[in-house]
Each structure stands twice: as C-alpha cells, then as structure tokens.
Amino acid sequence: MTKKIMMKGNEAIAEAAIRAGCRLYFGYPITPQSEIAEYMARRLPEVGGTFLQTESEVATVNMVYGAACTGRRVMTSTSSPGFSLMQEGISYIAGAELPCVFVNVVRGGPGLGDIQPAQGDYFQATKGGGHGDYRVIVLGPSTVQEAVDLMGLAFDLADKYRNPVLVLADGLIGQMMEPVELPEMRDLSNLPDHSSWALVGAKGRKPHKVTSFNIDPHELEKMNKRYQAKYREIEKNEKRWENYRVEDLEYLLVGYGTSGRILKSVADMARGDGIKVGVFRPITLWPYPYEALAEVAEKARFVLTVEMSSGQMVEDVKLALEGRVPVYFYGRMAGVVPTPEEIYRHFVKLLEEG
Amino acid sequence: MEKAIFNPPKSLSKREFTYCPGCHHGIVHRLIAEVIDELGIREKTVIIAPVGCSVFAYEFFELDGTVAPHGRALAVATGMKRARPDLVVFTYQGDGDLAAIGTAETIHAANRGEKLTTIFINNAVYGMTGGQMAPTTLIGQKTTTTPYGRNHEKDGYPIHISEILSTMNGVAYLERVTVDTPQNVRSAKKAIKKAFLAQIKGLGFGLVEVLSACPTNWGMNPVEAMTWLREHMAKEFPPKLFVDKVGDG
Amino acid sequence: MMAYHGIVIAGFGGQGVMLIGQLIATAAMLEGKHSTWFPSYGPEMRGGTANCTVVVDEKPIASPVVETPTEVVAMNYPSMMKFGKVLKSGGYLFINSSMIHETLDRKDIKLISIPVNDIADRIGNLKVANVVMLGAFLELTKTVEFKSVEEALREKLTGRKSALLDYNLRALEEGAKYVRKSMSTVG
Numbered sequence: 001m002t003k004k005i006m007m008k009g010n011e012a013i014a015e016a017a018i019r020a021g022c023r024l025y026f027g028y029p030i031t032p033q034s035e036i037a038e039y040m041a042r043r044l045p046e047v048g049g050t051f052l053q054t055e056s057e058v059a060t061v062n063m064v065y066g067a068a069c070t071g072r073r074v075m076t077s078t079s080s081p082g083f084s085l086m087q088e089g090i091s092y093i094a095g096a097e098l099p100c101v102f103v104n105v106v107r108g109g110p111g112l113g114d115i116q117p118a119q120g121d122y123f124q125a126t127k128g129g130g131h132g133d134y135r136v137i138v139l140g141p142s143t144v145q146e147a148v149d150l151m152g153l154a155f156d157l158a159d160k161y162r163n164p165v166l167v168l169a170d171g172l173i174g175q176m177m178e179p180v181e182l183p184e185m186r187d188l189s190n191l192p193d194h195s196s197w198a199l200v201g202a203k204g205r206k207p208h209k210v211t212s213f214n215i216d217p218h219e220l221e222k223m224n225k226r227y228q229a230k231y232r233e234i235e236k237n238e239k240r241w242e243n244y245r246v247e248d249l250e251y252l253l254v255g256y257g258t259s260g261r262i263l264k265s266v267a268d269m270a271r272g273d274g275i276k277v278g279v280f281r282p283i284t285l286w287p288y289p290y291e292a293l294a295e296v297a298e299k300a301r302f303v304l305t306v307e308m309s310s311g312q313m314v315e316d317v318k319l320a321l322e323g324r325v326p327v328y329f330y331g332r333m334a335g336v337v338p339t340p341e342e343i344y345r346h347f348v349k350l351l352e353e354g
Numbered sequence: 355m356e357k358a359i360f361n362p363p364k365s366l367s368k369r370e371f372t373y374c375p376g377c378h379h380g381i382v383h384r385l386i387a388e389v390i391d392e393l394g395i396r397e398k399t400v401i402i403a404p405v406g407c408s409v410f411a412y413e414f415f416e417l418d419g420t421v422a423p424h425g426r427a428l429a430v431a432t433g434m435k436r437a438r439p440d441l442v443v444f445t446y447q448g449d450g451d452l453a454a455i456g457t458a459e460t461i462h463a464a465n466r467g468e469k470l471t472t473i474f475i476n477n478a479v480y481g482m483t484g485g486q487m488a489p490t491t492l493i494g495q496k497t498t499t500t501p502y503g504r505n506h507e508k509d510g511y512p513i514h515i516s517e518i519l520s521t522m523n524g525v526a527y528l529e530r531v532t533v534d535t536p537q538n539v540r541s542a543k544k545a546i547k548k549a550f551l552a553q554i555k556g557l558g559f560g561l562v563e564v565l566s567a568c569p570t571n572w573g574m575n576p577v578e579a580m581t582w583l584r585e586h587m588a589k590e591f592p593p594k595l596f597v598d599k600v601g602d603g
Numbered sequence: 604m605m606a607y608h609g610i611v612i613a614g615f616g617g618q619g620v621m622l623i624g625q626l627i628a629t630a631a632m633l634e635g636k637h638s639t640w641f642p643s644y645g646p647e648m649r650g651g652t653a654n655c656t657v658v659v660d661e662k663p664i665a666s667p668v669v670e671t672p673t674e675v676v677a678m679n680y681p682s683m684m685k686f687g688k689v690l691k692s693g694g695y696l697f698i699n700s701s702m703i704h705e706t707l708d709r710k711d712i713k714l715i716s717i718p719v720n721d722i723a724d725r726i727g728n729l730k731v732a733n734v735v736m737l738g739a740f741l742e743l744t745k746t747v748e749f750k751s752v753e754e755a756l757r758e759k760l761t762g763r764k765s766a767l768l769d770y771n772l773r774a775l776e777e778g779a780k781y782v783r784k785s786m787s788t789v790g
Contacts, residue, residue, distance in 0.1 A: 062459070
C-alpha cells in the first residue's frame with residue numbers, strides 16, 4: 001500500500017497517466033485543465049518521456065494520431081471548446097483503430113461559455129462528436145481517486161480494443177484536491193504488444209497500412225462491420241456503475257461524475273428524514289449500463305436524474321426505463337454546481353406534488 | 355545471359371499509379387522511392403499521405419504508411435517522429451493540403467524544426483475535388499470556382515509557402531524545383547535526397563516544393579501543360595534553393 | 604466535537620486563503636479522515652476575491668460543495684459580507700479585524716475577531732497572517748490537531764521555503780494564544 005497524498009485532480013490525472021505507462025503528451029493550454037499540461041511538461045522529461053505544447057487542438061489530436069500509430073501510449077487533455085476542435089481527428093482515430101486516451105475537463109458552454117465545472121458535453125462525448133459511425137469509450141470519474149484509477153483503466157481499454165478512450169471529468173474534479181493513493185509505476189516492457197499493426201518501419205515484413213479510408217463502399221462497410229462488432233464486444237464486457245444505498249429504495253437518484261457524488265449526500269439527507277432513497281451512478285457513460293440501471297430502478301416510485309446540464313444523460317435514463325418508471329430531471333447549467341440541499345428541496349417538492 | 359537494365363525501386367509497391375496522363379505525381383513518387391533506396395532507409399521510413407489526389411500515396415510505396423486528415427499531415431508526422439525519433443517520417447502533400455487548410459501545421463512544424471521531410475506538390479489547382487481554386491492558383495487563372503479567372507481583389511494572391519518558410523530558423527533544407535526536363539528531374543532528385551538528409555542528420559525540417567502539371571484540371575494536353583508550367587507557374591514561383599544546411603559532405 | 608466540517612475560507616488573492624485551506628485538508632488526511640479542498644479559480648484569483656471550500660469528515664465525502672458552511676473565515680470585508688450570510692446558524696465566523704472594522708448583523712453565530720495582520724507583523728512576517736488565522740481557527744473548532752497541521756506545513760515548506768517554517772509555527776501558536784486569551788477575558 002502506498003501512502004495517501006493530497007493532490008489536485010488535474011495533477012493526479014497526469015501522474016496516473018505516467019504511472020500507466022504514458023510517455024507522450026501533446027496539448028494546448030485551456031482552463032480549467034492547464035495544470036495537466038504543466039505537470040506533464042515538468043514530469044515527463046524526468047521519466048524519459050516527451051511533452052509538446054502544440055499550436056492548436058486541431059494539431060494536438062493529429063499528433064496523438066501520429067504517435068498512436070507507433071503503438072506507444074499517448075494522451076492529451078483539454079476542456080470543452082478544445083475538445084470540439086478535436087472531433088474530426090477522433091473520428092479518424094476511431095476509424096484507424098488507434099489506442100489513445102483523451103481527457104475532457106468540461107466547463108460551462110456553449111461557445112466560449114465560462115471556465116466553471118459543467119456536464120454539458122455529454123451528448124458530444126457519448127453519442128459521437130465527430131462524423132461517421134464510431135464510438136469512444138467514455139469514463140466518468142466522481143472523485144480524484146476515481147480519476148486516478150480510471151486513467152489506468154483508460155489506457156488498458158484503449159490498448160485492448162484499439163479504440164480511443166475519453167475520461168470525461170469536469171472543472172471540479174480537475175481543480176479540487178483530495179487524498180489519493182497512486183498506483184505503482186507500470187513496467188514499460190510489459191505493456192501490450194502492437195507490433196502486428198504499428199507503423200515502425202517495414203523491417204523484414206510486408207508494410208503496415210493504418211487508415212480510416214477505403215474508396216470502395218463495400219470494403220468500407222466491411223471495416224464498419226468490424227468496428228460495430230468490436231463495439232458490441234465492449235458493450236458486453238465493459239459496463240461499469242456504482243449503486244449507493246439501493247437495497248430497500250423507494251426513490252432513485254441518477255447522476256454521473258460530480259453530480260453523481262453529490263447525490264449521495266442527498267440520499268443521506270433523505271434517509272435522515274426516513275425517506276428511502278438510493279443512487280445509481282454510471283461510471284462508463286459509453287457503454288451505458290442500461291440493464292443495471294433498469295434493475296435498480298424497477299422498485300422506485302420515481303427516478304430523479306441530476307446533471308450539470310440542461311438534461312442530456314437523462315435521455316439514456318429514459319431509454320433504460322422505457323417508460324416503466326416516471327423520470328424527472330433537475331439540472332444546473334453554465335458552470336453552476338448544485339448543492340445537496342437544493343437538490344433535496346427539489347426532490348421533496350416532487351414528493352409533495354405526488 | 356539476360357541482364358536487368360532497369361528495375362523499379364524497392365521502395366515502390368507493385369500497385370499501379372492511378373494518376374492522370376501528364377500528371378507529375380508519378381515522377382515524384384519514383385524519385386522519392388529511389389532516394390529512399392539509395393539512403394538504405396526503407397525499413398525505417400513511414401509515409402504520411404494527405405487528402406487530395408495523392409491520398410493513395412501510402413499504397414504506392416513499399417513502406418509503412420497512413421493517411422492524415424486534410425491538412426494535418428505534418429501534425430501526424432510530428433506525433434509519430436516524437437514517439438519514435440529513430441524512424442524517418444515524410445509527408446507528401448498538395449497545395450490545398452499544405453498551404454490552405456494545413457497552413458498552421460506547416461508553419462509550426464517548420465518553425466519547431468521538426469526532423470521531418472515534406473514533399474510539396476504545387477500544381478495551382480485542387481485536383482481530387484475537380485479543379486477548384488488553390489491557394490497557389492495564379493492571378494487570372496480560370497478554375498471551377500474562379501470561372502472568370504482568379505481576381506486578387508476578391509480571392510487574394512497566390513501564396514508563396516517556400517518564401518514564407520525560408521525565414522524560419524527551424525528549416526534545414528528548402529528548395530523549389532520542377533520536373534519538366536531530364537536535367538531538372540535529376541536536380542529534383544538531388545533536392546529530395548538533401549531534404550531527407552536534413553532529417554537523418556538531425557539538422558531540422560526539410561521541404562522540397564515541386565511545381566507540377568495538372569493537365570486534366572488545367573484543361574490542356576500534357577505538352578501544353580508543360581509549356582504553361584514553364585511560362586506561367588515558374589514565373590510566379592521561380593525555382594530556387596532557399597536554405598541548405600546539409601551541404602555537399 | 605462534530606465530525607463534519609464544511610468550511611469556506613475567503614479573502615483577497617494573495618492573502619493565502621488557498622494555502623490554509625490546503626493545510627486543513629492535508630492535516631485531516633494525515634489523521635486518517637476524509638477531506639476535500641475546492642478553490643474558486645480563474646481570473647478572480649488575481650486581485651479579486653479568492654475562496655476555497657474545505658470539507659472534513661469521518662466518512663467518505665459525497666459533496667465537496669457546501670451551501671451552508673459550518674465555519675467561515677473572512678480575511679476581508681467583501682468575504683465577510685458574502686459568506687457570513689450563508690454561515691450555518693450557531694457556526695463560527697472568523698474575521699480579520701486588522702482589515703474589517705464592521706461586524707455582521709447576525710445574533711445566531713459566533714463571531715471571532717482576530718487582528719491577524721497586526722499579530723503577524725509582531726512575529727516579523729506579514730505573510731503569515733493567514734496562518735495566525737489558522738491557529739485561531741483550530742483552537743476553537745478543533746477540526747484537526749495542531750500537530751497534524753505542523754506535519755502538513757513541514758511537507759509543504761521544503762527547499763528554499765523551509766526558512767519560513769519557524770515563522771509559520773509561531774504564527775499558529777500566536778493565533779491560538781490570542782483566542783485563548785480573549786476567550787478567557789470575555790467568558
């Protein structure tokens with residue numbers, strides 16, 4: 001057991017990536033996540049890695065593409081407007097089936113918006129922000145410790161499925177400090193072997209070609225079918241979620257990331273008043289744990305979904321429940337973080353309205 | 355006994371070129387392949403193809419390769435080279451890719467002095483999308499989006515990428531060439547070799563701009579196109595050695 | 604003593620409010636408690652009002668945001684006006700009386716005035732005014748123990764900053780001493 005240290009979310013994310021074997025970081029500064037780039041700039045040279053400050057997020061995502069072509073672990077991080085700029089490249093990366101990790105520390109939008117914590121990028125993250133039929137594995141941490149743990153998982157899933165993985169955090173996770181236990185440094189010589197496809201020079205073998213391209217629609221459809229088969233496999237294997245005090249629930253709260261953790265306070269408050277409330281917190285936002293949610297929600301008189309957005313994930317909650325349980329929504333937008341008390345007041349109002 | 359008097363370079367694949375008659379891509383591909391063979395670097399070289407007529411370039415070389423998003427070849431190449439500095443990485447890009455949508459990536463890769471090689475095909479027109487205006491289209495030149503000729507009041511002026519890059523400290527080799535005569539083909543090959551050597555020797559960024567004919571989209575036969583290239587394009591874009599930190603050693 | 608503390612610490616940028624928040628959160632961690640520290644961030648950090656929210660609890664912390672703090676530390680007047688209003692009834696409001704000459708019109712809270720700038724000046728380093736405040740805060744709230752904060756300070760002040768350790772330890776002590784003395788005079 002390593003000892004706990006107090007770390008800012010952004011810095012913990014960076015250190016966790018390095019410990020997961022990431023030695024390549026490309027990025028462009030943007031609040032509220034620039035500490036990731038600053039940490040990497042300082043730390044990567046100490047471990048023989050490479051940090052590069054790019055000219056734009058458009059260049060960044062393509063540098064990630066190029067680095068990922070070599071099979072080495074690579075990542076970038078950004079915040080909402082920057083992540084929008086990366087969408088074209090992510091589509092290419094998904095099509096070329098390249099393993100790499102993105103972190104989006106979401107801030108208030110749309111447009112320039114503000115720099116405070118928000119969850120308004122859920123649709124973009126989980127429903128495909130770029131063009132074409134592709135999927136990105138999306139992980140939503142709710143604590144600094146979970147962000148650390150999910151960074152390691154992100155690199156492993158990226159390698160396992162040759163697919164981009166996104167850690168969808170928000171300004172609160174990025175900026176807050178919490179005690180964390182960091183994992184041991186991964187042994188670089190034990191990382192997954194990508195020599196069967198990586199672009200490292202055609203030495204003594206046929207050349208490798210890595211593209212998202214085929215001019216023949218029937219051939220391109222074959223590629224698409226391969227992607228889809230992989231996505232079904234990911235859906236089968238990789239759904240993750242947390243249940244909190246759901247055993248005897250009469251009402252269910254659903255939220256992810258920062259709002260997910262705040263909901264646990266709301267459930268505790270309600271139980272203090274004798275109301276049996278539980279929380280369902282999806283950890284993988286794609287693939288979304290529809291079945292697990294349906295299972296705990298069956299017993300609920302109603303479901304209240306809470307997000308730091310106008311209501312995006314609530315569509316997946318409704319998809320999971322298919323009208324069997326009433327679904328209500330409470331949200332704050334534009335960088336306002338809801339307090340447990342205000343959510344509880346809204347919950348009580350719903351109870352009273354029957 | 356039969357003796358081979360001609361062999362295709364090992365660095366070219368067996369795929370037949372798909373380029374139009376009179377197009378210069380084929381000549382330039384072959385020169386690059388010969389240079390790679392002569393430098394003995396085929397097994398550690400990776401090609402980054404662009405979006406444009408040469409989108410298939412990665413298939414025409416017997417090399418590891420990929421296709422970058424439109425304009426981003428030098429960003430992809432930067433990521434690759436930073437990940438594996440032992441590789442030789444080159445991009446092959448047209449004027450739309452390198453000098454319009456990808457201008458920022460071009461300038462910043464050159465300015466950082468990335469140890470990369472770029473072959474820049476300037477034919478003053480968009481080929482793959484069917485003959486629209488390029489950033490290098492000449493004043494008065496008719497294209498499908500300048501049906502009355504390029505008008506500088508409206509469309510601005512032909513952009514001189516090599517002249518712009520020549521001011522940058524990160525550039526180690528920079529030359530504009532043509533491949534319109536056997537002699538010029540030989541000079542072009544020498545330039546390409548030096549642009550690779552700039553990378554291999556770790557001196558910095560190397561780029562060769564090749565003025566190239568596009569008879570199809572210029573609406574000419576190959577002979578007319580060659581004449582137009584000499585009489586018009588080469589006036590606007592004079593062949594020139596801009597930077598040579600490689601030397602003859 | 605209550606297990607849960609939801610603390611807001613606020614002042615001008617440069618008054619060290621972020622640091623004392625971090626010291627409390629780190630000290631709590633060293634005691635095996637759970638803690639979170641969340642700063643206001645962005646342009647307001649430079650010159651404007653800065654604040655951080657610290658939560659300390661015996662059990663895992665669900666919400667790092669706090670609607671009604673159990674304690675508020677106000678290093679300047681705007682902070683007192685903004686966060687004094689939302690302080691929980693019966694909670695502590697610590698104010699820097701070197702800079703705040705007004706009081707808040709609330710009878711249901713415990714207002715503690717400490718001239719932290721003057722005390723820091725006497726110690727010989729104005730920069731430790733924030734730690735004087737922390738000493739006073741800990742003496743009354745017992746959120747964490749002094750020795751844990753000392754340990755956190757020792758971890759924080761390394762290298763060139765280690766010269767400042769003595770000033771900080773004195774500041775902690777003087778802050779605590781001040782409230783002990785004023786409490787005994789009052790009560």
